Amino acid sequence: MDVRLVMFKPGGERVAIRLVKPITVIGRGTDCDLELPLAGISRRHCQISLDDDQVEVMDLASSNGTYVNGGRVEKWNLAIGDKLRVGTTTFTVQIDGVPREILPDKAPLPQTSADQAAQGPSQSGNEETAVEADALAALAQSHAEEDVEESVEALEEMSGEPRNKTKQDP
Numbered sequence: 159m160d161v162r163l164v165m166f167k168p169g170g171e172r173v174a175i176r177l178v179k180p181i182t183v184i185g186r187g188t189d190c191d192l193e194l195p196l197a198g199i200s201r202r203h204c205q206i207s208l209d210d211d212q213v214e215v216m217d218l219a220s221s222n223g224t225y226v227n228g229g230r231v232e233k234w235n236l237a238i239g240d241k242l243r244v245g246t247t248t249f250t251v252q253i254d255g256v257p258r259e260i261l262p263d264k265a266p267l268p269q270t271s272a273d274q275a276a277q278g279p280s281q282s283g284n285e286e287t288a289v290e291a292d293a294l295a296a297l298a299q300s301h302a303e304e305d306v307e308e309s310v311e312a313l314e315e316m317s318g319e320p321r322n323k324t325k326q327d328p
Contacts, residue, residue: 163249198245
């Protein structure tokens, strides 16, 4: 089973992240499989488990919750085309190439008060800052290419600060 999380950069560019491990942890922590250093994302936010013909997401007691198709979930079996929201980022679930056509979401997502506080007064809706969006795209692209070292270097260049720790592929 080929499972991908598809997201769009603010400019509309599509990024697909292929899940290859039986369990993928998503969060802003450097020990996560998919590191998303964005506002509203917990250090260990959620995990996605691949088991035979099932794809399950489980919230890991995150502060802002994990959402599927607009509803907050603790544990959920993901289906083709489901919208998975982690922090301010929305992914569309693609399984074995279906759905073929995925378009960027136009509708704003529901926001928690923690999302609003983390974003500050200059941002609204589900938009990330330009630096966060670029960081997310760089991390997602390198994850898709299985080249974590370059994504850390790209993140360092964007933030101007060196990261203490790099992830190692097994």
